[in-house]
Amino acid sequence: MTSRRLVLTRSAALVGAASTALLLPQIGRAQSGKVRVGLMLPYTGTFAQLGVAIENGFRLAINEQGGKLGGREIEYFKVDDESDPSKGIENANKLVQRDKVDVLVGTVHSGVQMGIQKVARDSGVLSLIPNAGVHAATRGLCAPNVFRTSFTNSQPTRALGQAMVAKGHKTAVWITWKYAAGDEAFEGFKESFTASGGTIIKELGLPFPQVEFQALLTEIAALKPDAVACFFAGGGAAKFIRDYAAAGLKGKIPLYGSGFLTEGVLEAAGPAADGIITTMHYSDSLDTPRNRQFRLDYAKAYKAQPDVYAVQGYDTGLLLVQGANAVKGDLSAKPALYKAMEGATIDSPRGKWTMSKSHNPVQDMYLRVVENKENKVLGIAAKALADSGAGCKMG
Ligand code: PHB
Numbered sequence: 001m002t003s004r005r006l007v008l009t010r011s012a013a014l015v016g017a018a019s020t021a022l023l024l025p026q027i028g029r030a031q032s033g034k035v036r037v038g039l040m041l042p043y044t045g046t047f048a049q050l051g052v053a054i055e056n057g058f059r060l061a062i063n064e065q066g067g068k069l070g071g072r073e074i075e076y077f078k079v080d081d082e083s084d085p086s087k088g089i090e091n092a093n094k095l096v097q098r099d100k101v102d103v104l105v106g107t108v109h110s111g112v113q114m115g116i117q118k119v120a121r122d123s124g125v126l127s128l129i130p131n132a133g134v135h136a137a138t139r140g141l142c143a144p145n146v147f148r149t150s151f152t153n154s155q156p157t158r159a160l161g162q163a164m165v166a167k168g169h170k171t172a173v174w175i176t177w178k179y180a181a182g183d184e185a186f187e188g189f190k191e192s193f194t195a196s197g198g199t200i201i202k203e204l205g206l207p208f209p210q211v212e213f214q215a216l217l218t219e220i221a222a223l224k225p226d227a228v229a230c231f232f233a234g235g236g237a238a239k240f241i242r243d244y245a246a247a248g249l250k251g252k253i254p255l256y257g258s259g260f261l262t263e264g265v266l267e268a269a270g271p272a273a274d275g276i277i278t279t280m281h282y283s284d285s286l287d288t289p290r291n292r293q294f295r296l297d298y299a300k301a302y303k304a305q306p307d308v309y310a311v312q313g314y315d316t317g318l319l320l321v322q323g324a325n326a327v328k329g330d331l332s333a334k335p336a337l338y339k340a341m342e343g344a345t346i347d348s349p350r351g352k353w354t355m356s357k358s359h360n361p362v363q364d365m366y367l368r369v370v371e372n373k374e375n376k377v378l379g380i381a382a383k384a385l386a387d388s389g390a391g392c393k394m395g
Pocket residue numbers: 108109110111131132133134153181232233234260
């Protein structure tokens with residue numbers, strides 16, 4: 001229950017309507033205090049860099065508003081979720097129960113997101129997902145107070161299979177970390193590759209966040225597919241790219257992936273990444289005034305180049321700003337807040353996008369290739385792609 005409702009209900013029961021005026025200063029104080037923003041992100045482990053980029057992007061959007069939300073100052077609370085699903089609920093509750101945040105921004109890892117989703121559904125706290133693509137969050141377990149600003153796990157790969165077949169690849173091996181993100185990315189790849197006439201000859205996997213790829217790369221060499229498609233991200237992706245080249249596969253069997261493979265890792269991967277083709281809702285090289293300005297501002301603020309994670313964090317900030325402005329900073333005005341966020345058009349560095357009915361971005365997917373440590377756009381692989389939202393019923 002919100003503090004405002006609590007105050008009104010109690011007061012009405014105890015002293016009646018005549019004294020309502022006496023309560024007004026109290027209401028005013030509750031809503032003019034600082035907005036409590038919780039950041040639950042990975043700051044250690046293979047996704048550490050992703051968490052930092054998301055936080056940077058989020059703060060950039062807020063700082064463009066003078067550091068305020070709907071006119072109110074902000075207080076930040078942070079938890080390192082370590083990409084550990086077994087601590088997901090406990091960590092989310094640190095922010096929701098202990099720190100009493102008004103909004104929880106998180107996270108990266110799909111398994112950890114399931115813990116946040118439970119806490120969000122149980123508590124009703126506003127939950128903004130700046131990365132994790134787990135289908136359930138905007139399908140069967142969707143909720144009015146949960147909004148995703150990133151993607152569903154199968155969205156990028158649904159644009160991948162057709163592009164590979166168009167390049168003449170008839171057979172493929174799929175390889176990933178075996179957890180929700182990899183398995184759901186496979187769903188999108190399988191659907192798009194087979195619908196275009198391709199055949200998947202083998203699915204390979206290893207547990208998250210392991211990076212002992214050698215035996216699997218030997219198996220790929222023996223299978224001799226036309227191409228390889230994969231889902232990896234963060235530190236593990238950089239190592240996969242380097243190991244793929246070191247195993248002698250680069251230049252022999254073209255490597256494809258959902259675009260996370262080549263996000264934030266191009267310095268670490270070096271020339272081994274050149275020529276990798278991916279599908280993603282962002283590209284460094286998007287030649288629009290919006291993207292150019294964003295990249296300049298981000299580089300100036302953080303002395304680093306932004307990637308898709310930075311854009312997702314930034315867009316999370318833009319969405320929250322739009323919502324907060326619509327209710328003049330009163331985040332307890334939930335129906336009006338959600339309505340504004342549902343109807344928002346986000347003027348993102350990735351291109352403008354809108355919210356689907358199940359609260360996931362409807363967005364373009366770009367086909368990209370790595371050249372000289374940059375993801376270069378080759379074209380649009382899918383226009384205004386929406387997730388099905390299957391099974392979502394907003395309660
Ligand atoms: C996820 O676990 O949902 C996930 C993690 C990293 C990515 C994309 C998806 O880059």
